Amino acid sequence: xxxxxxxxxxxxxxxxxxxxxxxxxxxxxLMLAWMNREALQLTVQHxxxxxxxxxxxxxxxxxxESGQIQHIKDIRLDCDNDVILLSVEQxxxxxxxxxxxCFFQQLQDEQWxxxxxxxxxxxxxxxN
Amino acid sequence: xxxxxxxxxxxxxxxxxxxxxxxxxxxxxLMLAWMNREALQLTVQHxxxxxxxxxxxxxxxxxxESGQIQHIKDIRLDCDNDVILLSVEQxxxxxxxxxxxCFFQQLQDEQWxxxxxxxxxxxxxxxN
Numbered sequence: 147x148x149x150x151x152x153x154x155x156x157x158x159x160x161x162x163x164x165x166x167x168x169x170x171x172x173x174x175x176l177m178l179a180w181m182n183r184e185a186l187q188l189t190v191q192h193x194x195x196x197x198x199x200x201x202x203x204x205x206x207x208x209x210x211e212s213g214q215i216q217h218i219k220d221i222r223l224d225c226d227n228d229v230i231l232l233s234v235e236q237x238x239x240x241x242x243x244x245x246x247x248c249f250f251q252q253l254q255d256e257q258w259x260x261x262x263x264x265x266x267x268x269x270x271x272x273x274n
Numbered sequence: 275x276x277x278x279x280x281x282x283x284x285x286x287x288x289x290x291x292x293x294x295x296x297x298x299x300x301x302x303x304l305m306l307a308w309m310n311r312e313a314l315q316l317t318v319q320h321x322x323x324x325x326x327x328x329x330x331x332x333x334x335x336x337x338x339e340s341g342q343i344q345h346i347k348d349i350r351l352d353c354d355n356d357v358i359l360l361s362v363e364q365x366x367x368x369x370x371x372x373x374x375x376c377f378f379q380q381l382q383d384e385q386w387x388x389x390x391x392x393x394x395x396x397x398x399x400x401x402n
Contacts, residue, residue: 150384151381151384151385151386154386164292164306166294166303166306168303172301173300173301173302174301175294175296175303175359177352178292178294178352178357190381190384220380220381221380221381222377222378222379222380222381223377223379223381223386224305224306224376224377224379225369225370225371225373225376225378225379226376227379229306229376229377231303231377241353242353243353245353248352248353248354248357249350249351249352249357249359250350250353251350251351251352251353251355252348252349252350253279253318253348253349253350253351256278256279256318257279258279258282258351
């Protein structure tokens with residue numbers, strides 16, 4: 147008997163897995179967010195990233211408010227079945243700070259230094 | 275007063291953060307593992323990836339047994355201060371299965387299909 151592809155995933159105690167979003171063109175890591183079963187199912191169905199917001203405790207249709215959508219090009223699962231890797235085509239910027247990606251703090255001599263510019267005013271991303 | 279760079283990190287309830295390892299040359303994602311405060315401190319100190327093994331509940335000096343070391347080239351922190359991104363120079367293969375990286379299962383028509391070859395016999399990685 148074939149198991150459902152969603153049952154293969156080793157969901158954590160909260161029913162979540164981390165999902166890494168990588169830019170399909172540049173290979174840059176955009177962000178890491180979390181998914182529950184429904185979020186992953188919706189992601190596959192709509193071919194757009196849908197996460198589970200742990201802070202708002204609800205489904206997070208990435209780009210729904212900001213317009214910064216992630217179109218899914220490829221989905222991978224790791225050897226332990228507990229991490230998802232998404233290859234995505236990112237509309238605009240991935241980070242809520244208006245930066246290209248969320249990993250803009252670089253460790254330099256025991257200090258975190260911001261090394262990526264703000265490309266979009268965050269106020270314009272969440273104006274509605 | 276300047277806070278310690280380790281105090282900026284939003285460790286989870288278990289005192290851990292996820293750390294993504296990315297190949298500095300190819301941009302490929304190698305793996306995701308977890309770090310506690312000591313693991314990250316040792317990583318910076320030795321310029322080699324040190325993780326916290328959740329299954330073995332101890333520090334995991336990546337490559338100590340297998341020889342598959344990760345030399346650290348860059349360390350980033352995300353906007354929420356709760357995900358680490360490592361750029362690494364990977365010796366050999368990253369995955370314990372002997373594959374280049376851990377994300378070798380691709381979702382194809384609701385099935386996870388293995389799409390990366392085994393490059394090293396896992397038995398030779400952990401023979402001692």
